[in-house]
Amino acid sequence: MGMTKLKVTVLGSGTSQGVPVIACECDICQSKDSKDKRLRSSVMLSYRGENFVIDSGPDFRQQMLRENVKTLSGIIFTHEHKDHVAGLDDVRAFNYVEKRDMEIYCNEQVEKALRNEFHYIFQEFQYPGVPKVNLNRISKKESFKVGQNLTLLPIEVMHYKLPVLGFRVGDFTYITDAKTISNKEKEKIKGSKILILNALRIAEHISHFNLKEALEFIDEIKPQKAYLTHISHLFAKHSDIEKMLPENVFVAYDGLVIDV
Numbered sequence: 001m002g003m004t005k006l007k008v009t010v011l012g013s014g015t016s017q018g019v020p021v022i023a024c025e026c027d028i029c030q031s032k033d034s035k036d037k038r039l040r041s042s043v044m045l046s047y048r049g050e051n052f053v054i055d056s057g058p059d060f061r062q063q064m065l066r067e068n069v070k071t072l073s074g075i076i077f078t079h080e081h082k083d084h085v086a087g088l089d090d091v092r093a094f095n096y097v098e099k100r101d102m103e104i105y106c107n108e109q110v111e112k113a114l115r116n117e118f119h120y121i122f123q124e125f126q127y128p129g130v131p132k133v134n135l136n137r138i139s140k141k142e143s144f145k146v147g148q149n150l151t152l153l154p155i156e157v158m159h160y161k162l163p164v165l166g167f168r169v170g171d172f173t174y175i176t177d178a179k180t181i182s183n184k185e186k187e188k189i190k191g192s193k194i195l196i197l198n199a200l201r202i203a204e205h206i207s208h209f210n211l212k213e214a215l216e217f218i219d220e221i222k223p224q225k226a227y228l229t230h231i232s233h234l235f236a237k238h239s240d241i242e243k244m245l246p247e248n249v250f251v252a253y254d255g256l257v258i259d260v
Contacts, residue, residue, distance in 0.1 A: 007046040010256040011063035014038025015232040016083035028233045035238035035253040040083045050147040060087025073147045074103035079164040080113035101132040160207035172260040195223040198230035227252040
């Protein structure tokens with residue numbers, strides 16, 4: 001990718017309910033540490049003046065405001081669960097400011113869900129002010145280009161029985177909502193210098209890596225640095241999770257910036 005660095009901003013590092021969880025009295029939800037406040041999982045890729053977001057969850061608006069994002073060239077979807085797509089309506093602001101449709105990149109199953117959940121976006125006769133989007137179909141079979149300069153390689157992981165796409169850009173790989181990954185897809189990840197990976201909690205879970213599974217996977221891939229994301233309030237406080245990790249593994253937190 002030449003001399004220009006890819007900048008990755010963690011927009012959200014929490015699981016589907018976020019942290020704190022509504023009405024929860026647990027220690028983690030009551031924590032005063034700002035790193036224990038986790039919005040729904042998403043990252044922003046910034047490269048040569050263009051920004052791309054992977055997943056627009058329910059906190060998308062808040063994330064864009066917090067990071068003071070003035071331009072957005074596209075949204076890339078991992079899968080159709082609500083905590084990853086619910087904020088799509090808020091692309092309206094970028095449509096208005098940038099006077100263009102929002103490019104969205106998703107596979108067939110996600111497109112179907114978006115057309116269902118956001119039916120008003122895709123209707124022939126549109127109400128004034130609805131989001132304007134341009135759908136780009138992607139699949140695990142081939143890499144695709146976003147904007148002027150970025151090429152993404154999709155990686156299929158399994159979220160229990162649901163296929164989810166992770167993405168590799170150069171030396172960086174982002175994987176969320178994984179429970180199992182086939183050997184064929186693992187090959188696409190090998191050689192990544194920086195890996196962001198889901199690690200829901202310490203106890204096992206049917207559709208997510210727990211801490212042990214995430215660390216085993218990191219050990220197999222051997223990136224220079226790995227960051228854990230999609231973290232639940234059932235895991236531990238940020239500062240306590242850090243103590244459980246090997247020296248090249250870190251806990252992602254909202255607002256973290258990684259230069260690749």
